[in-house]
Amino acid sequence: MGHAAMTGQALEVRIWRGGEAGAFQSFSLPTRPAQTVLDVVTEIQRGPEPDLAYRFACRVGMCGSCAMTVNGEPRWTCRTRVAAVAKKGMLTLEPLRNLPVVKDLVVDMTTFFEKWQKAKGVFEPGDAPPADFAIVKPDSAERQAADRGIECIGCGICYSACDVVAWDRDYLGPAALNRAWTLVNDVRDRGQAERLAAVVADGGCQSCHTHLSCTKFCPKSLAPTYAIAGLKRAAMRAAVKGTK
Amino acid sequence: MNAALFLAQRVTAVILAFAVTIHLTTILYAARQGLTAQHILQRTHGNWAFLTLYSVFVVAAAIHGPIGLRNILREWLGWWGSRVDSLLIAFALLLIVLGLRAAYGVFVS
Numbered sequence: 573m574g575h576a577a578m579t580g581q582a583l584e585v586r587i588w589r590g591g592e593a594g595a596f597q598s599f600s601l602p603t604r605p606a607q608t609v610l611d612v613v614t615e616i617q618r619g620p621e622p623d624l625a626y627r628f629a630c631r632v633g634m635c636g637s638c639a640m641t642v643n644g645e646p647r648w649t650c651r652t653r654v655a656a657v658a659k660k661g662m663l664t665l666e667p668l669r670n671l672p673v674v675k676d677l678v679v680d681m682t683t684f685f686e687k688w689q690k691a692k693g694v695f696e697p698g699d700a701p702p703a704d705f706a707i708v709k710p711d712s713a714e715r716q717a718a719d720r721g722i723e724c725i726g727c728g729i730c731y732s733a734c735d736v737v738a739w740d741r742d743y744l745g746p747a748a749l750n751r752a753w754t755l756v757n758d759v760r761d762r763g764q765a766e767r768l769a770a771v772v773a774d775g776g777c778q779s780c781h782t783h784l785s786c787t788k789f790c791p792k793s794l795a796p797t798y799a800i801a802g803l804k805r806a807a808m809r810a811a812v813k814g815t816k
Numbered sequence: 817m818n819a820a821l822f823l824a825q826r827v828t829a830v831i832l833a834f835a836v837t838i839h840l841t842t843i844l845y846a847a848r849q850g851l852t853a854q855h856i857l858q859r860t861h862g863n864w865a866f867l868t869l870y871s872v873f874v875v876a877a878a879i880h881g882p883i884g885l886r887n888i889l890r891e892w893l894g895w896w897g898s899r900v901d902s903l904l905i906a907f908a909l910l911l912i913v914l915g916l917r918a919a920y921g922v923f924v925s
Contacts, residue, residue, distance in 0.1 A: 739891040774896065778822040779887075804822070811819035 581661055583654065585612055587624065588666045591673045596664070597621075603661075609649035610638050612663065613677065625676040633791065636727030640677050641666040646732040648791040668732035684728050684745070691744045692770045693751035696763025706760045718757040721750045721799045723792050730786035730796050742775035746786035746796035749777050753799035756806055768803075768810055777803035821883050828880035835873040860922045867923040874915030882908040 583603045586596040599616055610628055617624040628638040633651040640649050642657055643664050654663065671679035688694070708715050730746035731737055737745050744752075752771050755761050771777045777800045786796040846856055860866045882904040889895040 736891070772819045772822075774818070774890070778819070779891075807819040808823055808826075811823050 583612065583658065584662045585616065586662070586664045587613070587616065587677070588673075589624075589676055591675055594673075594676075603654065607654045609640070609642055609647070609652045609654055609657065609663065609665070612654060613640075613649065613665065625674070625678045627678055634725060636725035639668055639727040639729050639732070639791075641668060641732065646729040646789050648727055648729065651791065668728055670732050670734065670737045671728065679728070681728060684731050684747070685726070687744045687748040688726075688751055690770060691748035691752040691776075692763060692767035693748050693755065695755060695758065696761050696766070698762030702760070708759060714757040714759055717802065718754040721754045721794055721796070724750055724794060725792060727791065729789050729791060733785040733789040735783055735785065736779055736781055740775060740779060743779045744771065744776055746780075746800065749780070749803055750794065750796040750799040753802050756803065768807060771803050772807040777807065780804075821886075824879055825883040828876040831872060831876040832880055835869065835876060838869065839873065857922065857925055861925065863923065867919055870919035870922075871916060874912060874919060878908045878911035878915065881911065 581603050583601045585599045585601060587599065588594055589597045599620065601612060601615060604611070610631065613624070613626050614628075617626065626638070626640070628650060629635040631638075631650045633648055636648070638649045639646060641647075642649065642652060643659055643662075645657075646668055647657070649665075657663070665677060667673045667677050667679045671681060671684060674680050710716075724747060726747065728747070730750075734743075734746055736743045749771060752767055755767060756764065761767075780797070780800045782797055782801070784797050787794070787798070790796065885907070886896075886900070886904050889900060
C-alpha cells in the first residue's frame, strides 16, 4: 500500500506494556506520510502515554537501539515505514524476543553483549605492539570476508530472530559469532587460538541449525549464517590439524 | 559441541549415506526376490564383505546417533553435562556391542 493511500486512515496500534508479565494497550492514531514505526511510538509517548518506555538514539539506522518486534517480526523501527508493515491498518509492537523485558518495549541487552565477550569478539593485539602498520590488501580473501560482516550495529535483531537462542540460552547467537568471524579474518589479531576455542565450545558455532532467520531479518543485510558457516569450517580445519 | 564431535558426526553421516543406501537396496532386493531367511543366511555366511560393511555401519551409527541425541537433549530438554555425556557414551557402546554381535551372528550362522 502506498504512503498516499495510507494517509488519513486510522492506524490501530497495540503496544506491550509491563515487564515479562504485562498486557497489550491499544491506541488509535492518524496515519501520516512516510511515517516510521518509531514515529508512531514517539507520538504515543509524547501524547497520551508519557511513561511508555522505549529506546532510540540516532533515528537514521546507525545506532541499533530502536529494535522491536513489529507485527511478530524483529525490525529496526526508525527505518521501518508503517506503510510497509501495517496489516489492515494494524500494528502490534512488542519488545525483542530472547532477552529479558525491562519495561514496555525495552529489553535488557546485557546477555547479548556478554556473549560478544564470551565469543572473544574483541580485537586482541597481542603482548607486543607491531613496529609498523599492518598491510591488509583490500582484495584479499580475509579482508573481503571481514568486510561482509563488519557493518553490524549491534541491534539484537538477529538474536531475537534466532530459534536456537530460544532453545539454548547458552548459545552465543548470530551477532557474537559474526563478530568473531570478522576477527578470525583479521590478520593483525593475535588471539586466534583462544577465539576458536571459545566459538567451538558447547553453545558455539556448531549449535547453529542454519535456519537463516538472522540473515533474513538483519537490517544491514549481513549474513551471520555464512559467518557461522565460516567458523565451522575454520574449527574443522583446526580439529583436523590437531590445533584444537 | 566441540569441533571433534562435529567432525565425527559429519564424517559418520557420509559413511551412513552409503551404508544405509546399500542396506535399503539389499532389503528391497531380498523382499522382491522372495528370499527366505535361510537363503539370506546362505549368502551372508562367511561373507567378509558383508561383515566389513555392517561393522562399519554399526560403528558409524553408534558414533553418529548419540552425538545427535546429545544435541537434541541439550536443545529440547536442557539436559547436558558430564552425566548426560557418560550415559550417551554407554548408549554408544551398547549400540556397538549389540550391532556387532548381530552382524557377527549372521556372518557365522
